[in-house]
Amino acid sequence: MGNKLIMDSMGINRAxxxxxxxxxxxxxxxxxxxxxxxxxGGVDLANHLARKIKELEGIDLTxxxxxxxxxxxxxxxxxxxxxxxxxxxxxxxTDKKIILVDDVLYTGRTIRAALDGIMDLGRPKEIxxxxxxxxGHRELPIRPDYVGKNLPTSRNEVVKVTLDQGDENRxxxxxxx
Amino acid sequence: xxxxxxDLLGIRELETDEIGLILDTAESLKEVSSRxxxxxxxxxxxxVVNLFFEPSTRTRTSFELAAKRLSADLLxxxxxxxxxxxxxxxxxxxxxxEAMMADIIVIRHSSSGAPDRLARRLKSSVINAGDxxxxxxxxxxxxLYTIRERKGGLSGLIVTIVGDxxxxxxxxxxxxxxxxxxxxxxxxxxxxxxxxxxDKLGVRVYHDLDEALSGADVVMMLRLQLExxxxxxFPSIREYSRLYGLNSERLKFxxxxxxxxxxxxxxxxxxxxxxxxxxxSSVIMDQVTNGIAVRMAVIYLxxxxxx
Amino acid sequence: xxxxxxxxxLIDGKAKMGEAYDILIEGGxxxxxxxxxxxxxDCENLIDATRKVVIPGLIDIHTHTRExxxxxxxxxxxxxxxxxxxxxxxxxxxxxxxxxxxxxTVTEFIRSRAREAGIVTILPIGxxxxxxxxxxxxxxxxxxxxxxxAISDDGRPVMNxxxxxxxxxxxxxxxxxxxxxxxxxxxxxxxxxxxxxxSTRLGLHGIPPAAEEVMVARDILLAEYTGCxxxxxxxxxxxxxxxxxxxxxxxxxxxxxxxxxxxxxxEEAVEGYDxxxxxxxxxxxxxxxxxxxxxxxxxxxxxxATDHAPHALEEKELEFDQAPFGISGLETAxxxxxxxxxxxxxSLEEAISRLTINPARVLGIDKGYLAVGVxxxxxxxxxxxxxxVDPARFRSKGKNSPFAGWKVKGxxxxxxxxxxxxxxx
Numbered sequence: 001m002g003n004k005l006i007m008d009s010m011g012i013n014r015a016x017x018x019x020x021x022x023x024x025x026x027x028x029x030x031x032x033x034x035x036x037x038x039x040x041g042g043v044d045l046a047n048h049l050a051r052k053i054k055e056l057e058g059i060d061l062t063x064x065x066x067x068x069x070x071x072x073x074x075x076x077x078x079x080x081x082x083x084x085x086x087x088x089x090x091x092x093x094t095d096k097k098i099i100l101v102d103d104v105l106y107t108g109r110t111i112r113a114a115l116d117g118i119m120d121l122g123r124p125k126e127i128x129x130x131x132x133x134x135x136g137h138r139e140l141p142i143r144p145d146y147v148g149k150n151l152p153t154s155r156n157e158v159v160k161v162t163l164d165q166g167d168e169n170r171x172x173x174x175x176x177x
Numbered sequence: 178x179x180x181x182x183x184d185l186l187g188i189r190e191l192e193t194d195e196i197g198l199i200l201d202t203a204e205s206l207k208e209v210s211s212r213x214x215x216x217x218x219x220x221x222x223x224x225v226v227n228l229f230f231e232p233s234t235r236t237r238t239s240f241e242l243a244a245k246r247l248s249a250d251l252l253x254x255x256x257x258x259x260x261x262x263x264x265x266x267x268x269x270x271x272x273x274x275e276a277m278m279a280d281i282i283v284i285r286h287s288s289s290g291a292p293d294r295l296a297r298r299l300k301s302s303v304i305n306a307g308d309x310x311x312x313x314x315x316x317x318x319x320x321l322y323t324i325r326e327r328k329g330g331l332s333g334l335i336v337t338i339v340g341d342x343x344x345x346x347x348x349x350x351x352x353x354x355x356x357x358x359x360x361x362x363x364x365x366x367x368x369x370x371x372x373x374x375x376d377k378l379g380v381r382v383y384h385d386l387d388e389a390l391s392g393a394d395v396v397m398m399l400r401l402q403l404e405x406x407x408x409x410x411f412p413s414i415r416e417y418s419r420l421y422g423l424n425s426e427r428l429k430f431x432x433x434x435x436x437x438x439x440x441x442x443x444x445x446x447x448x449x450x451x452x453x454x455x456x457x458s459s460v461i462m463d464q465v466t467n468g469i470a471v472r473m474a475v476i477y478l479x480x481x482x483x484x
Numbered sequence: 485x486x487x488x489x490x491x492x493x494l495i496d497g498k499a500k501m502g503e504a505y506d507i508l509i510e511g512g513x514x515x516x517x518x519x520x521x522x523x524x525x526d527c528e529n530l531i532d533a534t535r536k537v538v539i540p541g542l543i544d545i546h547t548h549t550r551e552x553x554x555x556x557x558x559x560x561x562x563x564x565x566x567x568x569x570x571x572x573x574x575x576x577x578x579x580x581x582x583x584x585x586x587x588x589t590v591t592e593f594i595r596s597r598a599r600e601a602g603i604v605t606i607l608p609i610g611x612x613x614x615x616x617x618x619x620x621x622x623x624x625x626x627x628x629x630x631x632x633x634a635i636s637d638d639g640r641p642v643m644n645x646x647x648x649x650x651x652x653x654x655x656x657x658x659x660x661x662x663x664x665x666x667x668x669x670x671x672x673x674x675x676x677x678x679x680x681x682x683s684t685r686l687g688l689h690g691i692p693p694a695a696e697e698v699m700v701a702r703d704i705l706l707a708e709y710t711g712c713x714x715x716x717x718x719x720x721x722x723x724x725x726x727x728x729x730x731x732x733x734x735x736x737x738x739x740x741x742x743x744x745x746x747x748x749x750x751e752e753a754v755e756g757y758d759x760x761x762x763x764x765x766x767x768x769x770x771x772x773x774x775x776x777x778x779x780x781x782x783x784x785x786x787x788x789a790t791d792h793a794p795h796a797l798e799e800k801e802l803e804f805d806q807a808p809f810g811i812s813g814l815e816t817a818x819x820x821x822x823x824x825x826x827x828x829x830x831s832l833e834e835a836i837s838r839l840t841i842n843p844a845r846v847l848g849i850d851k852g853y854l855a856v857g858v859x860x861x862x863x864x865x866x867x868x869x870x871x872x873v874d875p876a877r878f879r880s881k882g883k884n885s886p887f888a889g890w891k892v893k894g895x896x897x898x899x900x901x902x903x904x905x906x907x908x909x
Contacts, residue, residue, distance in 0.1 A: 067205065069219075070209075070217040070218065070219040070247075070477075071217065071218060071219070072219075075219055075220075075480075075481075076222065076223070076480075078481050079481060080179035080481050081179055081477060081478050081480070081481045083198075083201075083202075084201075084202045084205040084206065084474075084477070085205055086204065086205045086208065087205070087208055088208075116218070117217075120212070120214055120216070120217065121212060121214075122213070189685065266798060266801050266802060267801075267802070267803060268801055286803065288803030288804060288805045288806060289686055289687035289688050289757070289804065289805065290686060290687075290688070290757030290803065290804045291803045291804075293756065293757050294757050294803070294804070297756075308687070309687050309688075309805070310687035310688075310689075311686060311687030311688075312687065343684075346687060349684075349685075349687060372683070372684035372690075373679045373680050373681065373683065373684055373690060373692075374680055374681030374684050375684060377681045378684070378685075
């Protein structure tokens with residue numbers, strides 16, 4: 001039942017810096033970009049990225065918050081409906097370059113749902129995917145553009161990412177029961 | 178966290194956190210109706226049946242839009258009660274619907290308890306869209322949502338419900354809901370329109386409208402059933418309107434920022450004057466808009482796969 | 485020829501024998517009651533009643549037999565079988581059949597059907613007014629000649645006080661009993677359950693207690709004025725009990741009945757919109773129930789009647805406000821009444837009297853007790869038998885019982901009517 005520390009706040013910070021550089025480099029700046037964080041872990045990560053981009057480029061990126069519940073592919077098999085949270089996208093996504101942000105990439109099903117959710121709101125020019133952890137086990141042909149850390153895991157492990165606790169931020173692996 | 182029952186039959190059976198869950202879910206779903214493409218795929222492949230034994234354009238349409246915006250298939254069935262009398266019971270009708278694999282049956286019926294009796298017999302979820310003088314839970318949830326949206330909360334608010342409480346399912350559902358959420362509920366009307374033991378539901382009874390309005394945060398006017406005039410409940414529309422009709426003079430007894438609500442359709446000039454119905458205090462149109470989000474929330478929460 | 489019932493604890497309804505006795509039956513009559521009777525050479529049936537109680541066959545003053553006209557709900561044969569299974573050997577049929585029993589032809593039809601069924605004694609009750617419309621008096625003299633024991637417009641109370649007055653006066657000429665279903669049809673109009681907090685919660689139209697009490701008072705006043713023998717059906721409210729108690733204390737010739745559901749259930753049984761608990765008058769509050777029990781105890785309410793009102797399943801499956809009023813009661817009445825003994829309301833002997841000698845006295849018939857020379861109408865009951873009410877097993881076609889699933893104590897072991905075994909467990 002041990003929890004294994006994978007990244008501490010220093011490590012996370014270094015990964016954030018690297019991803020930020022990659023985003024800016026690939027998009028030749030950040031002028032056209034908007035961030036959409038997937039609730040709930042992706043929103044924290046999107047906020048970190050926005051701060052880093054502001055430090056480097058001096059630009060305030062708008063951040064959208066996306067709840068993908070209504071787009072899940074397992075709704076009809078659940079005994080109880082998952083809690084719905086608000087989707088707040090304070091801009092028109094049409095013709096935008098979107099950095100879609102999530103904390104952990106796993107089967108890819110959440111990203112599929114997020115892509116459908118965004119497409120229902122309009123027609124973006126491009127969507128790129130940034131994640132803190134890619135833990136493998138993909139079930140759909142989805143590939144991240146920016147990765148904080150590739151982390152080989154077994155299916156019964158749980159990857160827990162904490163991004164809203166300052167110096168206490170960390171990534172740990174918990175043994176699933 | 179979810180709804181405990183498979184059905185939504187009334188507010189009386191709901192717990193406070195279930196009401197909160199429905200309102201919060203509705204808040205998340207309201208965004209869908211503001212999009213260009215007002216549709217999400219959540220309930221693809223689910224079938225919702227609107228089973229209406231009593232005509233109601235407003236409620237039926239609201240449920241219809243709610244189901245469609247969640248991508249459920251929707252079937253509208255209107256049945257004149259007279260054809261039911263000819264031998265086919267309510268259960269026969271419902272059994273047929275279940276055989277057609279309806280997931281959710283939304284029922285409006287002139288008999289109190291019809292949804293309740295149906296729900297006991299069916300595996301499908303049953304949503305009460307108004308039964309007799311019993312309950313109209315989605316209307317009350319809509320009203321709660323609207324008040325919360327405008328006032329930021331419900332606890333401690335003074336809400337005055339005016340009219341024929343005895344025959345109103347909207348009043349009953351709102352009384353249960355508001356009392357559960359900590360509001361201070363008053364009911365006003367002539368004694369002939371107060372049902373037996375109403376004070377046991379945790380409300381205060383007033384027969385003087387001005388007194389009932391004093392300091393109110395919300396004024397909820399009920400529709401006067403004009404056809405009841407012959408039944409000795411009130412002498413004339415003129416007298417009713419004079420004693421219990423809301424106008425801008427009277428509204429001054431309430432708080433300055435009091436909300437004026439009405440479940441519709443409004444008898445203009447009877448229970449409420451036209452200028453008030455359309456005035457700044459009126460949230461009657463908000464009630465209509467919010468009704469869709471609330472019904473989406475209820476349909477969403479009840480449509481979990483019962484594996 | 486002959487039946488000997490041996491060793492049963494005897495409650496004869498009159499002489500308080502209260503000990504184990506043997507009863508010898510010959511030619512449909514009781515020919516001997518005593519200790520250690522020995523079966524004669526032609527005794528063909530020896531019934532061992534040790535540890536059981538032998539009582540007079542029960543008498544129901546208030547049964548809806550439904551025939552003619554509503555045979556899909558019940559008919560005379562099925563109601564007779566239900567009565568026998570419930571320990572009843574005499575039942576009085578209310579006139580609200582189709583056509584209404586307001587003339588000799590219907591009365592004779594009922595009597596001939598009862599003879600054909602040949603199970604229990606059926607005594608017809610005629611209508612007060614033609615078609616029970618409450619307008620013109622029925623030919624009460626002819627009904628009397630045809631064999632009606634009493635008159636009543638049960639279920640359709642005579643609203644016009646003048647018509648009721650004249651009906652009472654006219655019936656007095658034959659010393660006929662008038663049975664009143666006390667309900668002010670205007671006060672109860674549209675009502676489907678007791679008016680109170682539960683009707684408010686359920687959104688069902690209420691029937692106020694005053695709808696009954698107003699008519700109880702009216703009919704008592706009319707009985708006092710006309711000198712007619714008045715019997716008040718199915719008393720359900722504390723107010724009615726109080727009015728009747730006061731009337732009796734003034735010596736007015738009024739008697740009253742209640743039904744088991746009024747002393748065993750309250751309006752709470754309607755919660756969940758159970759149409760089997762829809763009955764008229766409606767189930768009332770716990771205060772009313774207590775008053776009814778006290779009325780039974782102190783004799784204000786003379787007797788217990790079933791108000792057996794069978795309905796078809798599909799009718800009770802309707803919406804609550806559409807479903808018909810009524811409870812199928814013949815097969816649960818005895819056990820529910822014995823429940824009052826358990827509850828300490830009165831003694832076993834008193835309980836049995838409410839179902840036997842008391843209704844016989846009200847009807848003016850020579851039944852309801854056990855003695856040498858009387859008809860061998862006998863019920864043998866097992867006080868300790870515990871059973872669960874299952875309407876599916878009723879002999880009655882009406883399965884509409886709010887007591888389904890109730891665990892009750894005391895059952896009918898055997899019923900003999902006119903010396904013949906008409907029911908045996």
